[in-house]
Amino acid sequence: MSAETIIQAVYEQVLKRNPSEPEFHQAVKEVLDSLGLVLERNPEYVSAGILERMVEPERQLIFRVPWQDDKGNFRVNRGFRVEFNSALGPYKGGIRFHPTVYLGIIKFLGFEQILKNSLTGLMMGGGKGGSDFDPKGKSKSEVMRFCQSFMTELCRHIGPDTDVPAGDIGVGGREVGFMFGQYKRIRNEFTGVLTGKGLEWGGSLVRTEATGYGLVYIVNEALKAAGKDLEGMTVSVSGAGNVAIYATEKVQQLGGKVVTLSDSNGFVHDPDGIKLDTVKQIKEVERKRIKEYVSIHKKARYTEGCSDIWSVPCDIALPCATQNELDEAAAKVLVKNGCKVVGEGANMPCTPEAADVFIKNDVIFLPGKAANAGGVAVSGLEMAQNSQRIPWTFEKADSELKNIMVSIYKNASEAAAEYDCAGNFVVGANIAGFVKVANAMLAQGLV
Numbered sequence: 110m111s112a113e114t115i116i117q118a119v120y121e122q123v124l125k126r127n128p129s130e131p132e133f134h135q136a137v138k139e140v141l142d143s144l145g146l147v148l149e150r151n152p153e154y155v156s157a158g159i160l161e162r163m164v165e166p167e168r169q170l171i172f173r174v175p176w177q178d179d180k181g182n183f184r185v186n187r188g189f190r191v192e193f194n195s196a197l198g199p200y201k202g203g204i205r206f207h208p209t210v211y212l213g214i215i216k217f218l219g220f221e222q223i224l225k226n227s228l229t230g231l232m233m234g235g236g237k238g239g240s241d242f243d244p245k246g247k248s249k250s251e252v253m254r255f256c257q258s259f260m261t262e263l264c265r266h267i268g269p270d271t272d273v274p275a276g277d278i279g280v281g282g283r284e285v286g287f288m289f290g291q292y293k294r295i296r297n298e299f300t301g302v303l304t305g306k307g308l309e310w311g312g313s314l315v316r317t318e319a320t321g322y323g324l325v326y327i328v329n330e331a332l333k334a335a336g337k338d339l340e341g342m343t344v345s346v347s348g349a350g351n352v353a354i355y356a357t358e359k360v361q362q363l364g365g366k367v368v369t370l371s372d373s374n375g376f377v378h379d380p381d382g383i384k385l386d387t388v389k390q391i392k393e394v395e396r397k398r399i400k401e402y403v404s405i406h407k408k409a410r411y412t413e414g415c416s417d418i419w420s421v422p423c424d425i426a427l428p429c430a431t432q433n434e435l436d437e438a439a440a441k442v443l444v445k446n447g448c449k450v451v452g453e454g455a456n457m458p459c460t461p462e463a464a465d466v467f468i469k470n471d472v473i474f475l476p477g478k479a480a481n482a483g484g485v486a487v488s489g490l491e492m493a494q495n496s497q498r499i500p501w502t503f504e505k506a507d508s509e510l511k512n513i514m515v516s517i518y519k520n521a522s523e524a525a526a527e528y529d530c531a532g533n534f535v536v537g538a539n540i541a542g543f544v545k546v547a548n549a550m551l552a553q554g555l556v
């Protein structure tokens with residue numbers, strides 16, 4: 110059977126076994142489409158059923174999360190943890206609280222996480238979790254009660270050597286704190302069971318900044334390879350959360366100008382460059398909407414709705430909000446306006462059609478698996494510090510992060526070239542991530 114036929118059969122089985130989960134299908138298809146030549150050159154992956162095993166999570170947990178709101182009403186949400194693959198280490202991946210969360214979203218994220226974690230070179234398997242709970246508009250007490258209830262069930266399934274969750278959309282330092290407190294209370298142990306913890310109680314310096322900084326480090330590496338740098342570049346960023354804020358900060362430190370940010374209601378365009386202190390005050394301290402920005406900076410403009418954000422001319426686009434936020438039409442507009450580099454800060458923010466437009470037009474396209482791996486990389490470093498019981502300095506953690514991002518760039522580039530796709534970082538990242546996991550699964554027997 111040809112590699113193409115095998116891949117098609119695996120994909121059809123995924124569709125059949127996981128109906129109505131389009132995001133999961135999309136994530137799997139993108140990876141499978143990169144692997145034809147890998148299977149031809151490594152028939153042992155085929156005979157050992159590596160693909161069939163890799164697309165099936167090792168364990169999927171779905172649970173009820175009952176909680177009480179401030180008015181005393183009983184509320185119920187659904188919790189998920191998908192422990193996808195532990196070939197390279199304990200399951201590792203964030204927890205997302207957002208009303209759009211359902212099993213298919215968690216599976217897509219968990220599947221991506223396997224290869225992303227592999228790319229970091231650290232000992233981490235892949236997993237992801239979350240809930241359809243919407244933290245927006247909830248009081249701090251409500252969020253705490255929800256997190257405690259969520260962890261009351263989750264704590265049976267995780268542990269520092271088993272499964273180590275972290276934050277994601279809707280889950281930041283505050284929520285990690287509430288969940289960690291509940292885990293400690295029930296299990297009576299203080300361990301590195303979650304990453305993204307507060308600095309005084311086991312967190313790592315640079316974890317907060319890591320995904321955004323790492324994204325810009327890898328973009329910078331790609332620019333360097335093209336004989337350029339960030340100095341004077343105009344950059345469009347979407348989102349206004351953890352990833353977007355720290356990507357903006359690093360772009361500014363390296364001499365670039367970020368002109369946009371957004372949230373799910375709309376986007377701001379500040380032609381003079383986004384003032385990050387204002388954004389941090391609005392989003393991190395006051396937890397308000399991004400449109401507040403224009404009441405402080407009068408030259409900036411706010412546009413309701415997010416789709417037009419990519420029509421703002423830029424040299425570099427960094428989608429940092431959510432999946433499928435940048436479609437084919439937006440990609441064409443970016444190319445027309447001269448955009449030369451796209452780095453995915455979010456997970457799968459570009460649709461497959463958008464990614465094709467970039468690749469066909471020689472835009473350097475850095476997929477999320479590689480480009481946003483800095484967050485989980487520093488989470489891995491947090492685990493190492495927790496095991497050692499010794500915190501590292503900011504400089505040490507930041508320099509490790511930089512080294513990891515540089516080596517991800519190098520490994521993805523080399524894998525792309527080795528498999529006849531030089532310059533295609535989607536294929537390169539998929540192959541470099543996959544081969545390590547596949548070899549570990551082969552070595553570990555029928556797992």
Ligand code: NDP
Pocket residue numbers: 276277278279280320348349350351352353371372373374415429430431432434454455456481482484485
């Ligand atoms: P945050 O919750 O901190 O911020 C998310 C931002 O994206 C907010 O501005 C939010 O706006 C916006 N957003 C969320 N959903 C939508 C939507 N449906 N449409 C438009 N905008 C939306 O999350 P993070 O910054 O942590 O995560 C952003 C992305 O990066 C996600 O894809 C996540 O999986 C990925 N990622 C995050 C990592 C991390 O370390 N945090 C690591 C690797 C990847 P609003 O407030 O209106 O919801």
